[in-house]
Amino acid sequence: MVGAAIIAAGRVLGCARSSPPETAGRWEFPGGKVEPGESEVAALIRECAEELGVRVEVGDRLGRDVPMGHGRSVLRVYLARLVGDDQPQPLEHAELRWLRPEELDSVPWLPADVPIVAALRPVLAAGTA
Numbered sequence: 653m654v655g656a657a658i659i660a661a662g663r664v665l666g667c668a669r670s671s672p673p674e675t676a677g678r679w680e681f682p683g684g685k686v687e688p689g690e691s692e693v694a695a696l697i698r699e700c701a702e703e704l705g706v707r708v709e710v711g712d713r714l715g716r717d718v719p720m721g722h723g724r725s726v727l728r729v730y731l732a733r734l735v736g737d738d739q740p741q742p743l744e745h746a747e748l749r750w751l752r753p754e755e756l757d758s759v760p761w762l763p764a765d766v767p768i769v770a771a772l773r774p775v776l777a778a779g780t781a
């Protein structure tokens with residue numbers, strides 16, 4: 653599973669899931685499953701187009717591999733930026749929100765995202781991403 657931490661103007665795009673009921677209302681990074689034969693970067697570009705209607709440029713890895721679903725898969729998150737003037741739309745999510753470093757704890761992240769968000773905080777605060 654791959655996710656994109658899209659950063660713009662010192663903020664990251666948080667996305668609230670709309671389904672299934674077990675995860676609805678929990679926040680995540682846009683992304684999803686890597687399809688057979690697809691690279692992780694290609695999967696992120698595809699998922700950001702499907703879920704948000706935007707083009708992204710994928711950068712460095714963020715944080716560590718986080719085991720999910722009883723060890724059957726891992727979550728890998730990459731830093732990303734929007735291309736051109738593309739503006740994310742909630743095509744599949746319940747809500748999108750641009751979060752400043754001090755706002756990162758204001759939404760209930762999915763459990764797997766918690767260590768990633770911890771790794772993101774200093775990166776956002778430093779303004780180097």
Ligand SMILES: Nc1nc2c([nH]c(=O)n2[C@H]2C[C@H](O)[C@@H](COP(=O)(O)OP(=O)(O)OP(=O)(O)O)O2)c(=O)[nH]1
Pocket residue numbers: 653654655675679680681682683684685686720727762763764765
């Ligand atoms: N996209 C995404 N999924 C996450 C994150 N953290 C986390 O625990 N997950 C979990 C939630 C879901 O159980 C699973 C992703 O499922 P999904 O429905 O978004 O992706 P998918 O590609 O399997 O979906 P589909 O398009 O095949 O329907 O990973 C995250 O930051 N981003």
